[in-house]
Amino acid sequence: MFTHSRSDFPQGFVFGAATSAYQIEGHAHGGAGRTIWDDFAAGPGNVVRGEDGALACDHYHRYEADLDLLQAAGFDAYRFSTSWARVMPDGRTVNPEGLDFYDRLTDAMLERGLKPCATLYHWELPSALQDKGGWRNRDIAGWLADFAETIMGRIGDRMYSVATINEFWCVAFLSHFLGHHAPGTRDIRAAARAMHHVLLAHGTAIERMRGMGLSNLGAVFNMEWATPADDRAEAAEAAALYDDYYNHFYISGAFKGRYPDRVVDALGPHLPDGWQDDFGTITAPLDWAGVNYYTRSIIAPNDGPWPHHNSVPGPLPKTQMGWEIYPQGLRDFLVRTAAEYTGDLPLFVTENGMSNADTVAGGVVQDDARIAYFQSHLAAVRDAIAAGVPLKGYMAWSLMDNYEWALGYEKRFGLVHVDFETLERTPKASWHAFKAMLGGD
Numbered sequence: 001m002f003t004h005s006r007s008d009f010p011q012g013f014v015f016g017a018a019t020s021a022y023q024i025e026g027h028a029h030g031g032a033g034r035t036i037w038d039d040f041a042a043g044p045g046n047v048v049r050g051e052d053g054a055l056a057c058d059h060y061h062r063y064e065a066d067l068d069l070l071q072a073a074g075f076d077a078y079r080f081s082t083s084w085a086r087v088m089p090d091g092r093t094v095n096p097e098g099l100d101f102y103d104r105l106t107d108a109m110l111e112r113g114l115k116p117c118a119t120l121y122h123w124e125l126p127s128a129l130q131d132k133g134g135w136r137n138r139d140i141a142g143w144l145a146d147f148a149e150t151i152m153g154r155i156g157d158r159m160y161s162v163a164t165i166n167e168f169w170c171v172a173f174l175s176h177f178l179g180h181h182a183p184g185t186r187d188i189r190a191a192a193r194a195m196h197h198v199l200l201a202h203g204t205a206i207e208r209m210r211g212m213g214l215s216n217l218g219a220v221f222n223m224e225w226a227t228p229a230d231d232r233a234e235a236a237e238a239a240a241l242y243d244d245y246y247n248h249f250y251i252s253g254a255f256k257g258r259y260p261d262r263v264v265d266a267l268g269p270h271l272p273d274g275w276q277d278d279f280g281t282i283t284a285p286l287d288w289a290g291v292n293y294y295t296r297s298i299i300a301p302n303d304g305p306w307p308h309h310n311s312v313p314g315p316l317p318k319t320q321m322g323w324e325i326y327p328q329g330l331r332d333f334l335v336r337t338a339a340e341y342t343g344d345l346p347l348f349v350t351e352n353g354m355s356n357a358d359t360v361a362g363g364v365v366q367d368d369a370r371i372a373y374f375q376s377h378l379a380a381v382r383d384a385i386a387a388g389v390p391l392k393g394y395m396a397w398s399l400m401d402n403y404e405w406a407l408g409y410e411k412r413f414g415l416v417h418v419d420f421e422t423l424e425r426t427p428k429a430s431w432h433a434f435k436a437m438l439g440g441d
């Protein structure tokens with residue numbers, strides 16, 4: 001159990017759990033279109049065992065029981081995402097079944113007293129848009145805004161909050177420079193264009209939704225603390241560069257209308273013509289910002305191509321992902337984000353959690369390591385609040401075990417265990433810990 005209680009957090013602090021569409025819904029159902037993740041998973045060696053999201057947790061059919069679990073634990077909010085390819089299978093043409101699904105899902109949240117916190121884009125780009133260049137193509141800004149208008153035209157009246165993009169760094173850098181995620185591109189020019197276009201699309205979608213009268217609009221930035229591997233000046237510089245292209249680039253674009261010098265020095269020649277003129281849109285005012293935090297990286301310089309560094313193993317205990325457990329980073333990012341970028345704007349921790357090799361024994365999943373992870377990170381949240389950060393909520397990743405992208409179904413992040421043979425759900429000890437803290441039924 002946690003030593004924290006609800007009363008240790010400010011009045012009205014929102015506790016939620018998060019998921020995303022492709023990771024849980026089951027894209028074989030409901031007329032969803034093909035996505036870049038279906039294509040990526042079909043390629044050799046891209047995804048563990050070639051697994052995809054065709055069935056996933058079958059949330060498409062089981063959403064009511066899943067929402068019951070959120071309600072029973074006493075959560076206030078559900079952070080979910082809307083699949084572009086479910087709503088518009090070719091990225092442009094509406095699938096009424098897709099709209100109907102999110103309409104039912106929204107009402108089911110409200111019936112259970114859960115605040116619907118939507119994210120427009122959590123990575124399942126329709127393949128037809130990838131055929132047109134995907135995030136390399138500047139037109140994606142208008143395409144995303146059209147999608148935003150379509151889905152929010154149907155459910156926007158009932159949303160508590162709407163975010164545009166989940167994790168800009170993953171959409172752009174991880175997927176177009178490192179090639180670890182769909183579309184699996186390893187190309188510096190594609191990466192630079194995606195980095196700029198994902199921000200332009202974000203701002204364009206914000207402007208469109210604002211024009212529709214929607215409020216409480218934000219965006220979700222993933223952050224990973226960068227620690228130099230040793231005392232050398234080169235290691236400090238490598239960590240600063242990592243911090244710039246991973247953490248500062250997107251939030252600086254969105255809130256300050258400029259990119260870090262180190263990144264422009266390296267990627268400037270690859271950015272699209274006229275990128276400096278887009279910041280009026282990219283800085284479209286937001287009502288809140290979300291921070292996703294999991295771990296830190298230990299950065300060592302190397303002689304390879306830009307960015308001339310790599311991550312090396314660190315000394316701290318690690319999760320099933322091999323990620324170091326470093327709660328201090330969450331506290332420090334929240335303090336830094338408010339101090340450098342967002343000021344008095346409400347902040348949310350929109351994702352935080354760990355994967356663990358959980359098993360069911362006698363109907364019980366005793367995930368003590370996850371309870372310890374949440375315990376230490378909730379303490380970091382309280383430290384940030386005590387330091388004056390206007391933090392308004394915390395969302396655990398994830399409500400249930402799901403499709404962990406290139407790592408398939410092997411890595412378990414859920415508060416609820418999912419048996420991927422039977423699709424049976426078993427609340428873990430960590431779910432019970434939240435329930436005890438939140439006063440669920």
Ligand code: IFM
Binds near residue numbers: 020167292397403413
């Ligand atoms: O599962 C992902 C999620 O889709 C985005 N944030 C990180 C999680 C864990 O890797």
